[in-house]
Amino acid sequence: MNRSKKWLALALISVLVLGAAIAYGITAYTSYQARSAEPSEVRTTTTSVTSTDPHITFRNTATGEGYGKVATVPLDTPSAARALSDQACDRVYATGAVLSCLQIKRGVPTTFAASVFDRAGSELASWPLPGIPSRTRLSADSSLVATTSFVTGHSYAITGFSTETVVSHVDGESYGNLEDFALWIDGERLTTADRNIWGVTFGSDDRTFYATAASGGRTWLVLGDLAERTLTAIADNAECPSLSPDGTRVAYKKRSGAAETPHWGIAVLTLATHEEVVLPEPKNVDDQVEWMNDETVLYGLARDGAAGDSDVWSIAADGASAPSLLIEHAWSPSVVNE
Amino acid sequence: MYISLSDRKPVDKNKATRPTRTATTRVSSVVIALGIVSMFTDISTESVSAILPLYITGVIGLSTVAYGVIDGLYQGISAVVRIAGGYAADRADQPKWVAFFGYGVSALARVGLLFASGFAALSAVIAVDRLGKGVRTAPRDALITASSEPDNLARSFGVHRMLDTIGAAIGPLLAFAILFFIPDGYSTIFVVSLAFAILGVLLLGIVVPNKRPRAERATAHSTPRARFRWRDLNDRRLRRLLLAAGLLGLVTVGDGFIYLVLQSKSGFAAEYFPLLYVGTNVAFLALAIPLGRLADRFGRARIFILGHIALLAAYVCAALPAAGWQLTVACLVLLGTFYAATDGILAALASQATSIDTLASGIAAAQTSVAAARLLASVGFGLLWYSIGRDSAMTVVAVALAVLIPVTAVILGGLIRAGKPT
Numbered sequence: 001m002n003r004s005k006k007w008l009a010l011a012l013i014s015v016l017v018l019g020a021a022i023a024y025g026i027t028a029y030t031s032y033q034a035r036s037a038e039p040s041e042v043r044t045t046t047t048s049v050t051s052t053d054p055h056i057t058f059r060n061t062a063t064g065e066g067y068g069k070v071a072t073v074p075l076d077t078p079s080a081a082r083a084l085s086d087q088a089c090d091r092v093y094a095t096g097a098v099l100s101c102l103q104i105k106r107g108v109p110t111t112f113a114a115s116v117f118d119r120a121g122s123e124l125a126s127w128p129l130p131g132i133p134s135r136t137r138l139s140a141d142s143s144l145v146a147t148t149s150f151v152t153g154h155s156y157a158i159t160g161f162s163t164e165t166v167v168s169h170v171d172g173e174s175y176g177n178l179e180d181f182a183l184w185i186d187g188e189r190l191t192t193a194d195r196n197i198w199g200v201t202f203g204s205d206d207r208t209f210y211a212t213a214a215s216g217g218r219t220w221l222v223l224g225d226l227a228e229r230t231l232t233a234i235a236d237n238a239e240c241p242s243l244s245p246d247g248t249r250v251a252y253k254k255r256s257g258a259a260e261t262p263h264w265g266i267a268v269l270t271l272a273t274h275e276e277v278v279l280p281e282p283k284n285v286d287d288q289v290e291w292m293n294d295e296t297v298l299y300g301l302a303r304d305g306a307a308g309d310s311d312v313w314s315i316a317a318d319g320a321s322a323p324s325l326l327i328e329h330a331w332s333p334s335v336v337n338e
Numbered sequence: 339m340y341i342s343l344s345d346r347k348p349v350d351k352n353k354a355t356r357p358t359r360t361a362t363t364r365v366s367s368v369v370i371a372l373g374i375v376s377m378f379t380d381i382s383t384e385s386v387s388a389i390l391p392l393y394i395t396g397v398i399g400l401s402t403v404a405y406g407v408i409d410g411l412y413q414g415i416s417a418v419v420r421i422a423g424g425y426a427a428d429r430a431d432q433p434k435w436v437a438f439f440g441y442g443v444s445a446l447a448r449v450g451l452l453f454a455s456g457f458a459a460l461s462a463v464i465a466v467d468r469l470g471k472g473v474r475t476a477p478r479d480a481l482i483t484a485s486s487e488p489d490n491l492a493r494s495f496g497v498h499r500m501l502d503t504i505g506a507a508i509g510p511l512l513a514f515a516i517l518f519f520i521p522d523g524y525s526t527i528f529v530v531s532l533a534f535a536i537l538g539v540l541l542l543g544i545v546v547p548n549k550r551p552r553a554e555r556a557t558a559h560s561t562p563r564a565r566f567r568w569r570d571l572n573d574r575r576l577r578r579l580l581l582a583a584g585l586l587g588l589v590t591v592g593d594g595f596i597y598l599v600l601q602s603k604s605g606f607a608a609e610y611f612p613l614l615y616v617g618t619n620v621a622f623l624a625l626a627i628p629l630g631r632l633a634d635r636f637g638r639a640r641i642f643i644l645g646h647i648a649l650l651a652a653y654v655c656a657a658l659p660a661a662g663w664q665l666t667v668a669c670l671v672l673l674g675t676f677y678a679a680t681d682g683i684l685a686a687l688a689s690q691a692t693s694i695d696t697l698a699s700g701i702a703a704a705q706t707s708v709a710a711a712r713l714l715a716s717v718g719f720g721l722l723w724y725s726i727g728r729d730s731a732m733t734v735v736a737v738a739l740a741v742l743i744p745v746t747a748v749i750l751g752g753l754i755r756a757g758k759p760t
Contacts, residue, residue: 010544021533028526108514109613128609
């Protein structure tokens, strides 16, 4: 090949390759537009979401209009038409009075934020998160909020991963990163480099809470104290705890199986007796469990083969029955009783 | 007063009359072509790595814990293959085709990305991409050296690194722009990434001429082509460079840590945390050529040391108790200065400290010693961070760097005085 033929070949192939990529992008864009303009694949209503009847607040993941928006269904009829709000959240938690919303703000740059809204939908406080939203919880009296996000390196070059878990008052005033709390395991203070804390669940006194602590591939259920700024391990192999409404039990993810093929199931620990029941959920759970009442827990499971879609399942907390599907195309449930 | 150009006196008569000057003012088109190859490849790589955490957690639905662990292993793979790539390029005297193989492997990994579902497949794809990157780096830098005048070697590397870093800055922005318009558009990002990888490989294969440094030298000196000998790598200057660069690498903690420090102090840095590295890259690309020119003029080892003084300043800036966006920006500019004064210059220094027969191996050895030392530094700094606290850890590393800078300046003494390649 002579010089000009080389350049001609290069130019032709470049146009072809870039043209194909652009064509692919345009097709993806138009199909996305079409999908999000379609009516939702589930029944929806526009009746008020500030209903005072007991309800479940969650993230709607049904394809079509309203994807990613906060939705509610009545607690006694979760299969009823869902009431959609205009608020988009990637992770959401609500009590009767306030709503905590973690968001991925897509754009150039893509940033992440946590916001707290009151019942009328006006923003009480908002602050940036250092990475992808993972978990959020509110205390029962709506005064404290906890957020967990993945602090990820931008590139292959940054080794390791870490979580940032912060407890704040709903007005934004913060107790700081829980990694700065003193972590005690079996009477010894743990100071290793790879400590990570995530998945907070609050006690009823606005002082104690439970969370996950991890180091060296192990995880612990820890009892936290906001006044003393301490975390004390009370059980092994427990992630993303959730305290039952009566305060007697904690449900969490429990890891089992071989190191290469781990399985995360759900277990319920009775705090007084340290009795643990593993619930019969064969699928891999990656969520922070939510208590529907003192007998039943809820959690999200990804839908097979449908990226970005999931369902909310329920299972008896005593392990007596198999899981059942509660809300289709939903994620991040919270039960509001007032 | 109006001064026409002809009124100006020649700045330096000696230099102006030296015939070699005109030849050294231009950077070879081969270097620019290699820079564009790297730019396309970096757009391809960085567009994917910027959104990978989102993709893993949002689409594959896995926690990033496992990813972090495996990521550390890949760093090790990359270092080993890098030496192999350098050796193969020297041995076969075919740097272009060894580099082509490396770029090609990474492009193939992009095809795999389109079909990878699940964590195991994704890890395998990233491992293959890493292998490609490890193989190609040293032969490509050897090609840059072989295509450049010895007098403006650092500037050639500056031009290459600038183009490379432009790609690293464009990639993430392109990916985020695609996600802005198509929120679930990960497959579009993978397709665009593949397109840029193919363009890079094609450009290298079709446009960049092959250089055979050993054969060319043999012809020039009408001596039979020397066999590759490991002994040639055992050059005193190269040993000193490896030692000095390795020592400095031991106190070079990952940018990620500095960003974390900034983020914990400044609301500005917290809000733009995911974009801080773009600020570093912008400073890097703006300064790569000017610092390369300075290095050719005043000595590459000197600028290499000066770059580490900029790093020291960045540590101090991060450890300062003050906050505010100005401090964050100053820190990013200092980090960018550090990269501009060390990344390409290290390759230039390695080239001048090794014989043409072991060019790619020498460059690979220098880059591996730095990469391995930095990996250790990041692990060690992580331990320090939690055992004595963030600010104390930052201070310890800053003091260690302040001590090592004069030490390494002495070790590099010969190279500093020599200034120019022999």
